[in-house]
Amino acid sequence: MASFVIVLALAIFLIATCAAKEYKIFCQYDMKSYYYKNTSLFYSWKIDTRLCTHLVLGTGIGVNEETGAVKVKNNDLLDKDLLIHGTNLKYDSVQKVIISIGGFDEDSQIFSKMAASDKRRAEFCKSLVDFMLGMGYEGAQIDWRYPTQRGGYPVDRRNFVLLLQELSLIFREHKFILGVVALGRTDKQTLESYDIPEIVKNVDFVNLMVDDERDKYNIRLSYVAPLFGATNSVAAGVKHWKKTGKSPDKLILNVPFFGRSFTMDTNQSAVGSPCKGPGLPARNSAIVGFTTFNEYCTQASKWSNYFDKVAKVPYATRDNQWLSFENSESIWAKMHYLKKNQLGGAMAWTIDADDFLGNCGIRFGLLSNIHSALGDPNALTTQAPTTEASGICPRDGLIRDKWECRYYYECRNGKRFDYECVEGQFFDEAKGYCRPAKEVKCDQDFVVWRPGMPVYSYENLPLNLKVVE
Template sequence: MPIIGYWLSNTFQKMGKNLYWFMLAEVDSKNNTCFRSRWYIDKRIVVLFTILMCPVILFCATYMLVFGIFPGISYPKALAKDVPEVNIHRALVYSMSPNTTANIVPHSNLHRDLSPHSFKIVCYYNFPGSKNSLQVENLQASLCTHISVAFASISNNSIYLEKSQIDTVQKLVNLKSLNKNLKILVSVGGAGNDGEFPKMVLNHANRKSFIRSVIEYVKEYNIDGVDLDWEFPNEDQEHDKMQKVHFTQLLSEFRKSIEHQPNHPFLLTVAVAAPDFIVQNSYDVSYMNEYVDFVNLMSYDYHYFTKETPFTGYNSPLYASENERYYLATLNINYSANYWNMMGMDRKKIVIGLPTYGHSFRLMNPKNNGLYAPASGYGKLGALGFVDYPVVCQFLNTNRVTPVFDMDTKSSYASKYYEWISFDNQQSLTYKAEYIRDNGFGGAMVYSLNSDDWKGACKQGEFPLVESVRKVLEAGKVDVEEKLVGR
């Protein structure tokens, strides 16, 4: 220690002398007098400067890393490219809070048939984009009972697929050689891709042309059905207030066409909204029940950041939380499914939607990070707030974050500093699949295969979310078969 003290003392004396000579050089430079200044080449000064600055540099680097100055480290985005950006329309419409005071969860016994039946697992599959996106070759033929490929469009009142999309459909149909019970459907429309529906349903001639084109696809490509995803009939009432009626007429005419060609039967399904105010505005539910094979209830996107809803919330809660009242108490799977049943849809025809993606929010205050915490925008994760499950896993692992599981709503969320994510995992989807099984609904619809962990990056196996749903409903199917044999 005395040696170090002596060295520091000597060094500071040296610095003082050199600074003195440097100042003299500056002062006498006006008199053209040149003094020799050596302060800047002294090695001991350089060493001392380095010793003093290292802690400062390390502190700054650590601070920037921890507080997310480098988003690529704390907020991975690389795997979120396949999130369909058109889904933002549905999420925004769901966030429109109507003037309602509903706070009673419907528990109707209408169509409450709990007799044994096989549960459907309807999986939406988005057409692949880049080579890194989910390809048909990566799919498992036994994972789902139905695969609905999305999305075909409407052109000149006819269903339309590009050649690359037709190639994908044909590959999907070939999966039936591995699973003879697998059904392949083509979904038409989708949020942001359904602009031709109003024109097509407007009159009988247009509807007939569309139905004829679907029948041609069924025959030519050996598909098993069509799924109509119009989001949503009667949304814009300024142009045509009769869209709700015209859509029901389309379904009726579809059913008649199916009955008139017994050699080429096909399934008719509809992707439908979950919030009750859209259901009332868009659908004649009791009539639909007569015409469709089943409906795919889009029971997700209940909470999403908008300027009108600047707070966190669960993407797809099973139940309302104990503090939710009025309209907020209706934004959950239990309310929506029972509401559809109460309005006249057979319970076995209600296939409940479960998401494999989550929603991210940017908190206004990191310390206020619970449910309904104030948010200022989308989170950094994903695209427009939509986050694939592998990205969620990477975020949790990178930041060593433990998710919070809400037993009231059977939903998960996680937060770190300003980032807040609502998502489903194996635990939450197991609860929801058990709900579907125990309440006698038709099955589960999963949106989508593309946003599940199909590469196994989460180290939970391939397609872990869909697999967790399948295990529960497959177990229910075994129970059904045993009951049928016992009769």
């Protein structure tokens, strides 16, 4: 009997352990971040895919207004190879590479027109599948902002479901996954946009967000994604979608990695106080009412920083500027709520806005907090990302090997992981990735010895000797 109890306890422990590691971590990459300046400029190869289970490529694909077919929004994505082939991104822990269609800059009426026509819906589905097969993507996220709103029509609610039903059937044949971006607010206008039970039934995941791009034009100070308290709180949205959709495991909690800024009207800095409108554009992203976390964190000491213990979010003030953003404390609070409500995982929105260079601490600081809070997503993969090696770690980050520029290693929390660039490339420590050898300054300060060469004696043995077999 005692042995049975022990076995049963062990089984329960293993089940609980596995369950704790089944959360999905979606990492959305905003391809428009290519246009950011200086240290905010982001490329896909800077992504630390070990922190993600799913990678989403966003803002690059839209809908042709006349035919309904998918289209590349900007030729720069093709000219500069920003629209990366999925097979070049699916490594380390990433299970699926997903393309997102739409976004706030895509006119809602274009989606409305496409979804209302049998012919255009069919063309949309066919062209999307062809595009995904050609690019090696394994999933799609429909980012319609928003059905029935921004020039849309009441019939959008029904037509959106029709579109998802048709996509779901086709995607099943190809073993693609299907997701949607949905505004998780509970006001009447937003609730009229979504037939929640039917949407949840026909998709694999719902990227549930409470931030609305229109918020920056508010006349009162407001948080980007308050966990509790406000009418647009994360908790209110999750509660409604969980109750109505009845599939909490399909709900992916959106965590904004950007800040929403406002220009204060008075000295009152409490949330809800009057404001003049959006804040000044940040130096690198250059968008009014918006700043990336990597822009804020390097200047954090110049701001007065606060934390709302009710809403569980930080905010900061500087002169007449007011900023709402996320930090490690707010992210851990959201992840605790996510696990308590048995949601499917989290969406990092977007990873290019994170501190990806580690200027304020470890690289991808916000994403690392999600990773730590939800457990190690590498347990879900079939291939280990790298081998752990012994060695001195002078600091956290990516460091080039002292003797050979092709090799480098990463130090993280006192552990070292060794890497090797492909043949013909050297690691550029300044940029943080491998580049063609001819473009990287490399003083390989070592003496090479190969079998057959004269043997060194103890007296003349170089300290920087490298043996090549």
